[in-house]
Amino acid sequence: MDRQLRERFAAGDRSSLRDVYGEFGRPIYSLAYRILGDHGLSEEVVQVTLLNAWRGAGRFDPTKDMAPWLYTIARRAAIDIYRRERRHPVSSETDTDIAVLPASLDQTWEAWQVHLALNEITEEEREIVRCTHFLGMTHGQAAEHLGIPIGTVKSRSHRAHTKLAGLLSHLEEATA
Amino acid sequence: MRCEEARAQYLEGDASEAARDHLSSCPQCIAHRSALGSMLQILDDPLLWIEPPPELERRVTRLIETSDAEEPPMTGRRRRWQIIAAAAVLIVAVATGAFLFGRQPPPDWEITTAGVGPGESAVAVIGGWNVEGGTRVVLAAEGLAAAPDGYTYELWFISDSTPISGGTFAAADQPVNLFVGVGRREYPRVAVTLEPLDGDPAPSGIFVFDAGA
Known part of the structure; x- marks a missing residue:
């Protein structure tokens, strides 16, 4: 995301919302679904996240990367909704469960980073990656x-994976 | 073969013999093998590829527009002025000596902090006295609404990820007296969260003040 867009967002320029949604809508939705396993609740997380981010835009420093900031807001929103949903129906048994966070939290940061890396490759390259990984197709x-x-x-696939390996090398460093 | 080329072939799921040799002999790639495996697993995971419904963008935009009509987003400048105004009220109150600390000796430490999240229009002065067995804390806040039904505020001392509760309170329109069984030297971060009354002993993650880290 370019700095100009971050500055527009931080300044409360509503026209920046579309671009911010374009970049982060999918990662937030996917993160939420990974935690909650429910489409309706995941949509709620996207709405809450972007609303909270918008309301807190004045606190956002546009010289910094927006991704970790939004990730924190989204993860917190998903956990809050997870806890809210676990609370119903109220019983002593479910009260014990409230303190438990979903095991699916483990890989959310890595998955978030993979999402952002996929945003950096071309649409044609992403389509190949989707075909081979998600759909399990051969070349x-x-x-x-x-x-x-x-x-x-073959050439697009190789180019895409070379870019992904480069874009995600910092993640390898962090998790190795 | 370069590391990046070998890793790209691995992610592609079609590593040549040369790439496999590199990945099993290069110390850097051996160290990164589990991270690389995790990345491949994520790429193969159907959850990575789920798409939000197309109309969600319009709903988000609409929600924010509606929200703006009720409560415009707070720019840094506007928020700074609001905090300055609230802090001025508190500082005057504290300076009179009766509001926060009364006739007590001065605190061993004191934090003035702006609110975050649901408490973002509030400001607090938190003072602490190191006493036997822990820390006595007095918190005075300006602009912090009473906790909504079904919720309470809770003060925490936090070290890394370990939170120690200092007790709960429903409102802070008057100075609140609390006690934490540890010292700030070991637990430097002081936070207040909004907690649902659900019996969960862990912090909810809904911070209204978060200072001192």
Whole structure:
């Protein structure tokens, strides 16, 4: 995200919201779904996160990266909603469970970083990565699915994964 | 072969023999193997690829517009002035000597801090006395609404990720007396959270003050 957009957001320029949503809407939704496992609640997390971020925009320092700041807000929003949902129906048994956080919290930061890295590659490269990882396709199947030559699939796939390996190298350092 | 090339082939799920040799012999890549495996697992995870509904963007925008009509976003400048005004009220009150500390000896430490989250329009002065068995704390706040039904405020001393509760209070329109069974030397961060009355002993994560870290 460029600094100009961060400055517009911090200054309360509403037109910046669309771009912020464009960059972070999917990562927030995916993070929330990873924690809550529910589409409706995940949508609520996206709304709460961006609303809280908007209300706190004056505190955001536009010289800094927005991703860790939004991640913290989103994670907290998801945990609060998780706890709220665990609280119903009220019983002594569920009260004990409230202190327990979902095990799926473990990989949320890594997944968030992978999301942001996917934002940095081209749409065509992302589509190849999606075909091969999410849909489990071979290069040949992806070529047929996308209607492009297999050589193009191979070169895009290799370029995409080289970029991802580079973009995520800091994550390797942090988690190794 | 370069590390990045070998790692890219690994992520692609189609590592050549040269790449496999590199990954199993390069000390840096061996050290990063588990992180690399974790990344591959995330790429393969269907959760990474779920999409929010297309109309969500419009709903978010609409929500923020509605919210703006009720409560415009607080810019840094406006918030700074609000904090300065609230702090001035508190400082005058504290200076009179009767509001926060009364006829007590001066505290061993004192923090003036602006609120965050639900307490973002509030400011607090928190004073502490090192006493046997812990710390006696007095908190005075300006602009902090009473805790809503079903919630209470709770003060914490925190070291790294270990929080020690200093007790709860429903409102801080008058100075609140609390006691924490540890000292600030070991637990430097002082925070106040909004806690649902649910019996959960851990902090909720809804911070209204967070200072001293």
